[in-house]
Amino acid sequence: MRWAGHAFVGVVVFLVALPFIWMAYAAFIPPQLIFTGDIFSQLAFSLENFRVLSQEGFWDGFWGRLLFSALLTGGVTLLQLLTGFLAAYALKEGAPLLPFFLLLLAIPVELLLVPLYGLLAGLRLLDTLWALVLPFAASPFIVYLLFQGMRTVPEELLEAARLDGAGHRVLLTRILLPLLRPQLIAAGVLAFAAHWNLVLYPRIVAGSKELKTVQTWITDLQRQNPADWGPLSAAALAATLPLVIVYLLYERRIVETFEEGLKG
C-alpha cells in the first residue's frame, strides 16, 4: 500500500514536470536536429535558438517585449500592493468595507471583457499604456490577503505606538510594513503572476506593437511558425524562468499564504 503511494506520487510528479523538462531541453536543441526530426538519439547543445530571438530590432523583438512586460507587470504589482496595503490598514482600523471587498472577490474578471472594453473606449484609454495599468491598480484578492496578515498583528502593539504619538504614516511604514513583509512578498508574487499571465485582455485593449506583452509576442510567434520549435522553446524558457526562480525563492511563503487563506 505504502509502496503504491510512492509510485503514484512519482508518476504524477514526472507528468507534471514533463512540460518543464521538455521546455528546457527543446530550447537548446540545435536547429539542424529539429529539421531532421532526430531529437532524442543524440545529445547536443546549442545556443542558436536564443541567437535567432535577437535578430529583430530590440524593442519589437523578444528581449524588448520581455523587458517591457517585466517593467509593466512590476509596476502594476507595486501599485496593487500599495492600494491593497492601505485598504487593509483601513479595514484593520475598523472601516466597515469588508463585505464590499468580499463581494468584489466573487466577480469573474475574465468575463468582463466587453464592459471593460466599453468603459476604456468611453474614457479614450484604448490602445494606451493606461489600459494595461488602471484596471489592475487594485485587486480585492490582494486586499483580502493583506488584511488576513494584518489581523495577526496584536492590537496592543498599535495602541502603544499611538500613545507614543505615532500617526498613520509611522504606523504604516515603521510597524506594519516590516511586520507584513512575508505577506507582501507572497501577495506580490501572486499579483505578478496574475498580470503577467493575462492573455486575451491585452490583445483586445492594447493591440499596438509598442504595447505588445511578451505573452502576446510568444502566442503570435506560435501562430506564425508552429513548427519552429527551437526559438519558440527558447522564448518560452526565457519568459518562464524568471517567474520560476522568484517562485522557488518564496515558495514556502506562497504556499503557506494560500493555506492560511483556506482556513479563514
Place this chain on the structure above:
Amino acid sequence: MGRRSAYWFALPAVGFLGLFLLYPFLDVLRFSTWDWSGLSEPRPIGLENYWDILQDPDFYKSLRITLVFGAMTLLPFILLSILLALALDGQPYERPVKALLFLPGLVTLGGATVAWYTLFSPEYGALASLVPVPRWDQSPFWALVLVSLFTIWRHIGYGVLVVSARLKAIPKTLLEAAAVDGASPAQTFRFITLPLLRPAITYLLVIGTVLSLQSYTAVFLLTRGGPFGGTEVLGYYLYKTGFEVGRLGYAAALTVVILLLTLFFAAAQVRLLREEK
C-alpha cells in the same frame, strides 16, 4: 487622532475597484441591450439580444461542449486532488512535491502552451516521434481531452492544497480511536476521513464548476475553438462573437447569460449537497 481618519486609506482601492470592476460588472446589462460593434454608434434594441441567444444553435452547441468539458475536467481533478493529498500526507517529500504541483499555475501561460504544443502535437510533436499521439487536431473529442489535461495540470496544486488543509484538520486521536476499536484502514477512510473531507470536496466542486463555465484562455491558446468548433466553450464563444465577429452587444448579453448559468449551477450544487446530508 481619531481612528476614523484611517478609513480614508481605503479610498484608492475602493475608487479603482468601483470604477474598473463593480461599474463594468453592472454596466454589462446596459451594453446587452445594444446593437453595437465597438466602432459603430450603439443602437438600443431592448431585449432582442437575449431573444436571439435563446434561438442561437451555436449557443446551445457551445453550452453542451462546456458541460462536457466541465464534467471531463472536474471529476478527474477532484479524484486526483484527494488521492494526491492522501498519498502526500506526512511523507518526507510532501513540501517539495506540493511546491512543484503549484508551479504550473504561476508560470507564463504562453510559454507553458508552447511546451505542451511542441510536446503533444500529433504531427511533429516530440512525443509523436516516440509513441502515437491521438489526432487532437482533427478530433474534437481528443482536443477537449487536451484542454482538459492542460487545465488539470495548471490547477492540481491548488486542489491538493485544499484537500490537504482539510486533512490536516482531522484530529489524529479520532483515527487512533478507530484503529483501537479494530477498524481496518479502508473502514477508517470510508467512515471517518471521507465524510470529514466533504466540505473540501464541495468547495472544489463549486469553485471548479464556476471556473469551467467561465474559462476559455486554455482553449484560445491550445485549439482556438477547433477542430470544427469542437472546443468552443461558452467563454470562447463570447470572445469570438464580441471581438472577432464584432458583435459587442450580443457578447454582453452572452456575458449576462453565462453569469446567470454560473449562479444557477453553483446554487443547485450547494443545495443538492446539503440535502444529501
